[in-house]
Amino acid sequence: MPELPEVEAARRGIAAQLVGRRLRGYQLWLPKLIVAEDGLTLDQLVGSRLGDVQRHGKYLLLVFEPFSAVVHLKLAGQLVARGESIPGFAAGHPVPAYDAELPHKSTHLRLDFEPDARLYLTDLRHFGRVWLLPHQAVPDYLAGLKLGPDVLSPDFTLDLLRRRLAGRANGRLKPTLLDQAVVAGLGNIYVDESLWQARLHPERTVGSLSEEELARLHAGIQRTLAYAVPIGGARILHTKAQPEPGEFPFVHGREGLPCPRCGSTIVKTRVNNRGTYTCPTCQPAPR
DNA sequence: AACTACTCCTGGAGGC
DNA sequence: TGCCTCCAGGAGTAGT
Numbered sequence: 236m237p238e239l240p241e242v243e244a245a246r247r248g249i250a251a252q253l254v255g256r257r258l259r260g261y262q263l264w265l266p267k268l269i270v271a272e273d274g275l276t277l278d279q280l281v282g283s284r285l286g287d288v289q290r291h292g293k294y295l296l297l298v299f300e301p302f303s304a305v306v307h308l309k310l311a312g313q314l315v316a317r318g319e320s321i322p323g324f325a326a327g328h329p330v331p332a333y334d335a336e337l338p339h340k341s342t343h344l345r346l347d348f349e350p351d352a353r354l355y356l357t358d359l360r361h362f363g364r365v366w367l368l369p370h371q372a373v374p375d376y377l378a379g380l381k382l383g384p385d386v387l388s389p390d391f392t393l394d395l396l397r398r399r400l401a402g403r404a405n406g407r408l409k410p411t412l413l414d415q416a417v418v419a420g421l422g423n424i425y426v427d428e429s430l431w432q433a434r435l436h437p438e439r440t441v442g443s444l445s446e447e448e449l450a451r452l453h454a455g456i457q458r459t460l461a462y463a464v465p466i467g468g469a470r471i472l473h474t475k476a477q478p479e480p481g482e483f484p485f486v487h488g489r490e491g492l493p494c495p496r497c498g499s500t501i502v503k504t505r506v507n508n509r510g511t512y513t514c515p516t517c518q519p520a521p522r
Numbered sequence: 523a524a525c526t527a528c529t530c531c532t533g534g535a536g537g538c
Numbered sequence: 539t540g541c542c543t544c545c546a547g548g549a550g551t552a553g554t
Contacts, residue, residue: 238547293548309548311532328547330534341532361531362548406524415549424547468547487547508526510546 237308237327239293239387239420240460240468245314246290248324249297249354252316256348257284258299265343268356268365275302275367285348292382292419302369305376309362318352329469331357382419386456387464391418393453400449404442408452410507411441421456423509425463427487429456436518437506443521486512 237245258280263269269277280299287298295306308314313327315337325333331341338345341359348354356363368376383399384391399417411417412426421429430437433455435448444452462483484495490503494514504511 241547307548309530310546311548359532359534360546403523410525413548422547426547 237293237310237312238422238425238468239290239385240425240463240466241327242290242293242295242308242420243387243464244324244467244469245295245308245326246288248314248316248326249285249288249295252321252324253348253352253354254285254288256352257282259347259349261347262338262345263343264338265358265361267361268343268358268363269367270364271367272372273369275369277367280304290385291377291380292385292415293422294377294380294382296373296377298370302367303373305366305368305373306356307364308356308358309360309364311360312356312358312363315355315357316352317355318348318350320350321352326467327357327469328359330359381416383415383417384419386418386420387460391456393450396453396456397449400441404440406441407438407506408435408441408444409437409509409511413507413509423511424487425456425459425468427512428459428463428485431455431486431512431514431518432458434517436513436520437511439521486514488512 260281261277263277279301283300285297285299289296289298293307297304297306308327311328311330313325315325315333317323317337331339337355339357341357342355343358344356344365346354366376384395396418400411403411403417408430409426412421412429413423427437429452433448433451435452486494486501489501490512492501493499494501494517497514497516499514499516501512502515504513
């Protein structure tokens with residue numbers, strides 16, 4: 236997804252509006268969306284209750300009574316819930332628009348919960364997947380993903396970040412932070428925002444950071460999440476406009492516009508072949 | 523360890 | 539309107 240804030244928005248929406256409800260049925264338009272082991276099928280979930288929803292980095296875990304489903308929205312997945320009996324929510328990639336009529340040509344799965352709640356999974360790039368797993372297989376599956384600590388966890392302290400970066404002194408900041416095995420949850424946008432917050436260039440090496448800079452990096456990640464998570468993320472892209480007064484400043488997607496902090500012109504480069512936005516003044520390039 | 527290239531796909535945006 | 543190119547919020551694999 237969509238990165239941590241968007242996945243967390245989905246988790247919260249599902250937890251508040253769908254957990255505890257029984258699945259009445261479903262419609263699947265893109266069969267390859269579902270990856271099942273041991274002969275599991277969505278048919279076997281019909282009539283069972285959604286017992287819990289969890290998030291691990293950018294992975295979502297739906298715990299039904301018979302077995303579980305792991306959801307990853309990859310680059311362009313979106314989850315939208317609607318129904319007369321629920322307020323509804325939308326999370327994930329904001330294109331197509333959250334309020335688009337559903338289903339549409341990029342809608343691949345609809346889960347029908349009692350009495351009338353519908354959860355739509357949309358993914359215009361077809362990269363997202365839903366894995367069906369027996370309950371007992373879930374711990375091994377999650378362990379196999381080798382995810383680092385979740386950046387939203389209270390355990391994600393400065394000291395933990397320091398330990399996660401240990402041994403990666405030669406790695407550049409952006410690729411290292413994008414590696415979900417180091418820390419889980421950050422993606423291309425929120426890494427850019429965190430590094431801008433911390434006034435660190437994405438191509439600085441981990442080992443070049445002073446203790447003070449490391450603390451800034453940790454604080455920058457925290458500050459970015461503290462803004463993005465409550466609003467469900469997704470808002471800080473697809474706008475070229477300058478931030479409104481009082482709005483959280485951001486740089487991703489704002490090439491050629493003034494840095495919200497110093498007014499220098501935001502530049503776009505490529506780091507690891509990912510579009511990367513920085514302020515040349517606030518984030519001085521290494522040598 | 524760390525980097526690059528390539529892969530899975532479609533559609534939105536912008537140039538002409 | 540159409541055609542073209544570029545680009546994209548992830549992550550696995552293979553090769554150097």
